[in-house]
Amino acid sequence: MAPTGDVEAFEAQRPRLTRLAYRMLGSVAEAEDAVQDAWLRWTKAEGVEDPAGWLVRVVSRLCIDRMRSAKSRREAYRGPWLPEPLIEELTVDPVERAEDVSVAFLLALERLSPLERAVFLLHDVFDEDYASVAETLGRNEAAVRQLAARARAHVKDNRPRFTVSQEDAAKLAAAFMAAAAQGDMAALSAVLAQDAVMVTDGGGKRKASLRPLIGRDDIVRLIEGLAWRHHGEAFPMTFRAVRINGYPGVILEDEGGPMTVAFQPGEDGKLAGIYMVRNPEKLGRLQS
Structure with missing residues (x-):
């Protein structure tokens, strides 16, 4: 007792x-x-x-x-x-x-x-x-x-049914970031699963898509637009690699403050999900 x-x-x-x-x-x-x-x-x-x-x-x-x-x-x-x-x-x-x-x-x-x-x-x-x-x-x-x-x-349909090594997950994350930073849409498309999902959470505090992007083409079009607006770079070239929710991800910094990008590897060796948090209320630990 x-x-x-x-x-x-x-x-x-x-x-x-x-x-x-x-x-x-x-x-x-x-x-x-x-x-x-x-x-x-x-x-x-x-x-x-x-x-x-x-x-x-x-x-x-x-x-x-x-x-x-x-x-x-x-x-x-x-x-x-x-x-x-x-x-x-x-x-x-x-x-x-x-x-x-x-x-x-x-x-x-x-x-x-x-x-x-x-x-x-x-x-x-x-x-x-x-x-x-x-x-x-x-x-x-x-x-x-x-x-x-x-x-x-x-x-059951959303819980990963397979194990992806940290090394393989890190390679996918690095390939995505390199392609996005360089504005290489062909390389970006190659790393995404056909039915990949991209979700951006700004919480009404920072700019973010108001709907999930469903499918490789939808995601590529968005990133292509970001690259066009930022002179060829969809994301800042400087970022810090970390582990986010179990898988390799990155912390980025832009003029609005920090944001995180978490990646979900798929069973076909491509990315099944990209999850970006921009809401500052969820990133207080990065700002302190």
Whole structure:
């Protein structure tokens, strides 16, 4: 039994709690806030026999409440919404498996209800058994199994079904950036899958496409237009390579401030997704 407010017991669970909260909320800042709220509750808890289970229950419920209260804000969001980028330096080992934290996967989770998302993450990603998930969410086990099946059906077509090495993903990202920076549309087309998707999130704060671009030709036309307006360079030539949501990506800087570009490799050796975050509210860590 952990004593009330045991710092060591809480800190042992903090990384797992933060990972769960980020997947549920799509925001590093909000995930950290949810975990901090759980800490405040932990300091007042008494007689906790299973600290890990207790904390998972608290964070899950806090996240569900946040997701429900954020629904109206999300519906009023200007243009496409993307999760806050999860940025790591290339020199450190990945904390997450790319397929479990990719932008495409997080966008698939967005299509689920708060309860479906919680059940799917707790059972399929964090390996909690159904009985434990049912206790966490205050539902019976049969209902939890139904929620899991429904969530799995929604997510399966968007979750990567194959593994791309970091080296191969980095080559694709570098080829895209080189072609875009040089205005080489033939090279750019060659690196994109036929059904590639490009999503730009400006949040109404910076210029961004108000719809996702679907298909190689749509993406190439946009970048060709950017290159024409910027004298042959679609993107700034200077950028920093990092890992974004599990895969190699880049941080760019232009006159409006920083932006990130995350790449989703496809199974055919081409890029299946390009995700650009320009909304400054999601890039505060880069501006501090």
